[in-house]
Amino acid sequence: MKKITKLGLSALCGSLATISVANAGSIDVTGSAHLTWTSLGGETTGNPAGMKSNLSFIGSGELDGGQTFALTIAHTDQSTFSASEIALTTNNIGKLTLSNGNGGGLGSYDDTMPTAWEESWDTGLAAAPDKIGGVGSTMHLNWISPTVGEKGTKLVLAYTPQNDGSTPTDKTSGGGSHLGKGFDAVLDLRPEAKLNLILGYSVTEQPHPENSNELNGNYRFHGNKEEALVALKYKLGPFSLGGQYSAEDLKTTRYEGQAEAADYYINNAWGIALNINDGLSVSYGEHRSNKVFTQANTGGTSREPQNKWTPKSKQQVKSTQVGYTIGGVTLKYADSSSTNHGYSEGKDRRGQTLSIGIAF
Numbered sequence: 001m002k003k004i005t006k007l008g009l010s011a012l013c014g015s016l017a018t019i020s021v022a023n024a025g026s027i028d029v030t031g032s033a034h035l036t037w038t039s040l041g042g043e044t045t046g047n048p049a050g051m052k053s054n055l056s057f058i059g060s061g062e063l064d065g066g067q068t069f070a071l072t073i074a075h076t077d078q079s080t081f082s083a084s085e086i087a088l089t090t091n092n093i094g095k096l097t098l099s100n101g102n103g104g105g106l107g108s109y110d111d112t113m114p115t116a117w118e119e120s121w122d123t124g125l126a127a128a129p130d131k132i133g134g135v136g137s138t139m140h141l142n143w144i145s146p147t148v149g150e151k152g153t154k155l156v157l158a159y160t161p162q163n164d165g166s167t168p169t170d171k172t173s174g175g176g177s178h179l180g181k182g183f184d185a186v187l188d189l190r191p192e193a194k195l196n197l198i199l200g201y202s203v204t205e206q207p208h209p210e211n212s213n214e215l216n217g218n219y220r221f222h223g224n225k226e227e228a229l230v231a232l233k234y235k236l237g238p239f240s241l242g243g244q245y246s247a248e249d250l251k252t253t254r255y256e257g258q259a260e261a262a263d264y265y266i267n268n269a270w271g272i273a274l275n276i277n278d279g280l281s282v283s284y285g286e287h288r289s290n291k292v293f294t295q296a297n298t299g300g301t302s303r304e305p306q307n308k309w310t311p312k313s314k315q316q317v318k319s320t321q322v323g324y325t326i327g328g329v330t331l332k333y334a335d336s337s338s339t340n341h342g343y344s345e346g347k348d349r350r351g352q353t354l355s356i357g358i359a360f
Contacts, residue, residue: 025061032359038124040351052077067091074102083167094154097142101167105158105184106202107136112231113271114240116283116332117355120271120319123334124353127317127341129289130265132227132246134184134202135160139167151190158184163204179225180205186229194236198244200229206251223251243270266290279325290314291343315340330357 034052055075062068073084083102089095097104110131111119121127140160147154163182182204189197204225231244249264271285319336337350 025059027057027059029055029057030360031055032357034355034357036124036356037354038351039353040125040349043349065091072102092146094146095144097144098139099136099142100139101137101165103136104140104142105136105156106132106134106186106200106227106229107184108156109186109188109198109200109229109231110136110246111269111287112198112233112244113242113269113285114233114273114283115271115285115319116273116281116321116323117334118319118321120269120285120287120336121317121338123319123321123336123351125317125336125338125341125349125351127287127315127336127338127349129287129315129317130248130262130267130291132200132202132229132248132267134158134200134227135163135182135204136184137165138163138182140182149190151193152188153190154188156184156186156188158182178206178221194234196231196233196235198229198231198233200227202227221251223249225250238275240273240275241271244268262291262293264292266292281323283321283323285319285321287317288314289316289343315343328359330359331355332357 032054034054036050036052038048038050053075054077057071057073057075059071060068061070068089070087070089071084072087076083083100085097085099085102085104087095087097110133111121113119117123121129135158138160140158140163142156142158145155160182162177163179164177166177182202184200184202186198186200189199191198206221206223206225226249227247229244229246231242233240233242235241246267247264248267250262252261252263267287267289269285269287271283273281273283275281316339317336319334321332321334323333324331332355334353335350336353337348339348341347341349
């Protein structure tokens with residue numbers, strides 16, 4: 001961590017100062033660089049060499065009474081800035097965060113499986129399966145309760161006035177969308193214990209056929225969008241094992257003659273990891289996602305769903321990973337495969353990715 005400046009806020013304490021700060025604030029910079037080599041079997045991929053650069057600017061300070069605040073701005077992989085958040089950590093009511101698309105709520109738990117490196121689907125295959133997100137990708141307010149007990153049980157709540165994926169800047173607002181208010185709730189039970197249970201739910205308003213004529217493209221909706229998660233993880237010494245189920249119900253109704261639309265997704269994942277020593281770890285994980293399509297409403301302009309669906313083959317991703325850390329350098333390797341890649345039946349992909357990471 002590099003401290004680049006310190007603001008002498010205490011110098012303002014004089015005849016014109018009306019607000020006092022217990023300690024001066026500071027701005028710190030952390031970052032990492034990753035070099036990768038990706039090979040996809042049997043495919044022409046062009047240049048296999050890649051890189052990723054991450055920088056985080058963190059402004060922090062302390063208020064009277066020991067409460068702290070922080071501003072985090074993330075600069076990720078050639079982006080001007082990818083996300084930011086303002087957080088207030090209080091003494092007795094938990095942590096409040098205004099997040100500009102920096103995850104949070106249910107989105108922070110989209111894949112909680114143990115791994116030596118990345119999620120099984122995020123190792124260079126570009127598998128991009130459906131994942132629950134709640135309000136995490138939209139400007140939202142996130143609250144994390146104070147922990148309960150010695151094992152860290154906590155409640156996470158998140159809210160956004162419009163869950164449309166927008167991240168408005170100063171004195172602006174998000175664009176129009178058929179999606180309305182979104183609310184997430186996650187109960188993370190005993191995350192520091194051997195056995196950890198996570199339960200999550202999200203609901204986002206969208207126009208119902210019975211109370212709105214609003215049309216999104218060629219589709220109507222027969223209810224609010226809902227997402228849910230249940231995950232169970234177990235730790236025993238150097239071993240970690242976990243499994244989770246999640247679902248995203250889009251409540252889509254398709255008009256007759258229009259292209260089929262995804263109505264809901266059902267996902268499951270599991271993983272196992274072993275920390276061989278302080279520097280070396282290995283893992284294996286799988287992620288399956290079933291994309292289910294709604295059929296056309298034979299009534300044409302009728303607002304009622306037909307309640308018949310056409311299931312597609314599951315996309316399945318498998319990944320074996322190894323991670324090794326020495327000092328500030330990490331070496332990581334993944335051998336991954338995807339069946340019915342991109343929900344396209346019969347399309348398979350396999351690849352290997354090697355990464356060298358440097359933290360500073």
